[in-house]
Amino acid sequence: MPPEAERLVVDRALCIGSGLCAATAPRHFLLAADRRSIARPDAGAPDADAADAMALCPVEAISLVPGAGVAPA
Numbered sequence: 001m002p003p004e005a006e007r008l009v010v011d012r013a014l015c016i017g018s019g020l021c022a023a024t025a026p027r028h029f030l031l032a033a034d035r036r037s038i039a040r041p042d043a044g045a046p047d048a049d050a051a052d053a054m055a056l057c058p059v060e061a062i063s064l065v066p067g068a069g070v071a072p073a
């Protein structure tokens with residue numbers, strides 16, 4: 001049985017707009033007009049860069065949840 005797909009979620013209430021995720025994993029994250037991050041809906045499966053971004057986020061606002069695509073913010 002293949003592993004279940006995971007998707008990235010940014011807790012925008014926690015995000016302080018450091019930009020580290022977008023700089024580290026631009027395929028997965030971008031800063032919206034309000035300077036808070038969102039997970040790109042077309043980025044595909046999380047990769048090593050996404051994992052690095054999760055580790056670097058100063059407020060631990062990025063997480064993985066089961067399922068494909070992007071969870072609502």
Ligand code: SF4
Nearest residue numbers: 015016018019021057
């Ligand atoms: S690294 Fe964390 S705090 Fe910084 S923009 Fe990304 S989600 Fe927001």
